[in-house]
Amino acid sequence: MMNLSDDMLLTYSGFFLVTVVVSCLVNGLALKSSAWAPRNKVKKIIRWQSTTKPSFGGISFYILFLISLSVFTMLSGIEEVTENKQLIGIIAASTLAFLVGFADDAYNTIPILKFTMQICCGLILIYSGIYIDLFASPELNYAITMFWIVGITNAMNLLDNMDAISSVVSIFIILSAMLIIYLKNDLSSVYFLLLLGVLSGILGFLYFNWHPSKI
Template sequence: MWTLYAVGFICALVIALIVTPLIKRLAFLIGAIDKPNERKVHTRIMPRLGGLAIYLAFAAGIFIVYPAISGIDTKLVWGLMLGGTIIVITGALDDRFDLSPRWKLLGQIAAAVAVISFGLDIEMVHLPFVETEVSLGWLSYPITLLWIVGISNAINLIDGLDGLASGVSGIATASILVLSLMMGNITVALLCSVLLGAIIGFMFFNFYPAKIFMGDSGALFLGFSLATLSILEFKQAALVTFIVPIFILGVPLSDTFFAIIRRWVNKKPISVADKNHLHHCLLRLGFSHRTTVLIIYALAAFFGVTAIVLSHAGIWVTIIVTALVLFMITVGAEAIGIINRRRKPILSMLRKIGLKFRILDPREDH
């Protein structure tokens, strides 16, 4: 089985290496390009249809190894492929024609409905302490749909620097792969192995300085895939252990959360783009393009490792670790000014506490 996972990974990687330069030419040919403006970091016209290369490498890798693996959930694989096709077409059309948000949302909903119709949904929740299972019933469908659409857009929001979204997605995919191998989930392990190969192959052309952008076709497809794979791994989730997929996707989810809070605090529409995302803040602090990307990779890896550890931790350990991480995220967000560059209430409170501690320090009496 390990050999087949490796074959799927290598096939997808090689195909991505071959297909990506061809997609780059196609993007220029049909006008699927990204022009620089005041909100963007790049300074020259770039092709932005790279997600199509990731999708083609992923699909080809699946079909190469699929016949040789027994015990795989065929229905869910086909559901993922159908939904992935819909989301890639939606993103590719946006890369070329700049679709309105309404049409993009419609495509995302159609992709989510497609995969849900193949049996993918969060079926029930296990409540801690009382050891009770609660079936979500019809609520499982809107909850699953919101999760898929939300993660798809979260990956899209962090796609602001060369190699950023692809690298973070690759780290999240690797984290889900490790968890699936630990839990013996053959279907998820296969899908993650192939997707990881496709991402790494594409990153040869996408890491700084990028030769091609993944565009909405890539960001939406990777977000859709990660949302789907995380549900496949945790279909019947305990209320506390459901934190695991949230940790895996910690970077895009936290950046999206702070973007919503920032726009609400500053009384701006949620749909209005700005230059205050995590990568923008790090760039303003003086970090280079490459260093900023590597810092966010490290954060994504931290979230991934934490998720893997928490998957086998007890309830109280999970609660305590989650609380500490949330505190550190909040302090870090204020420190870099991701919500507001001037108003930093928690840091102000900590400084006051720190001042009191210094006053009470007996060493200062000598």
Template structure:
């Protein structure tokens, strides 16, 4: 019964997003909701937004229709995720001040925590604060990961599918259904976002995806021990966390603003090494798949959670350090001193 519901959910989400995305693309062009090239952006012509709204609708509606009253168990996640999508949409249309964005994100994460989604990292009441901060910070990490055609979409297809499997294994079918919708919804969107992209998901999509994945991961480990909880938070968000680490370290070392956009993400570094945009997206998806498989193995009891978390942390540090070797900032040559003849 659960397998049948998951299959129906996945098919419905894929078809819904594949059909809704071109419709919203035309509306975005009509309303001039486009991302214009310039600065660090690599696209050459105005590209419409609103893809994130298609992803959100295709992800939320099927589980609501199929889960019935049981959907109440993930109601906090659904409410918070939709709020994040709307926040991102407003920000896509008219950029909001960072304090306003942060306030809404904190409120949305608070709804999730109050609904009972708490990752038992320490086993104390401090876990409520840790979970809230984790959802906010990592949701923004996923937002930063949306920096190249197909990058975040590919990571979402693979990562959400494996996290869905972990949710079903953990006895949380409602969460599994939600993620079983998110993965094919992202795949339906990728039909139009694969390089060269014809539409972007915008902040509406990236914040929605990040919030849904991080909140779902916290819910999956809500009844586990500290080691399992730590691994369950780190592994599903591995690519986003590593990408943010790379960017923050590089900008800090270069004396650049930490929160200003730039072409210094993991995707840009892979691209500079010779990978095309499509191969870069596939490489990121493969990395998310590897982390997701390790997480699923810990859920099944095949791998010790503490070992998995330690290995993920070590691997992440190695990637962050190695990525710094790829030059992404223009070198500044010191001015040649003028010699004055006496």
């Protein structure tokens, strides 16, 4: 098992602390500016809470994702990103998911559009070589992967109706993924840094999303 060197521990700790602060600042700014943000007020949405709260919390996640990617690029070189087909797929799918989520926060997009974009995200990941490999049949593996992606996405959307639940669940999922990377002796991979950045984004968001949530 890889031992976490002093330099790596210091680098990751500093990166984590800085990105948590950035997340808090971005979410605080989003909270203040949400009153002027566009939103379709005609269409009604069923929520489990009687109060209306500002949206756009996902902005901080995507910003921290990009910051993490940029830091890795500066440390390892652009070739480590451009020559990694799976990473390109993750970037493309994450960007599409963010844009759709941002549009939904602003304009309450119709369900069929969100469902179609979820399928597109799944197709992007599968095309880039990211899929669940359980059976000899590639088609069956692709179908299971698509079902998992769409299912998890909508499950997290459902949990988002309750204060802090989706954030806490996401934190445990990310920590589990980071533990797997640690056990595989791959702490220097881009995926560990991306997970660390998104984790800090969620922690900064959780400050505003804890009951009673402000965002």
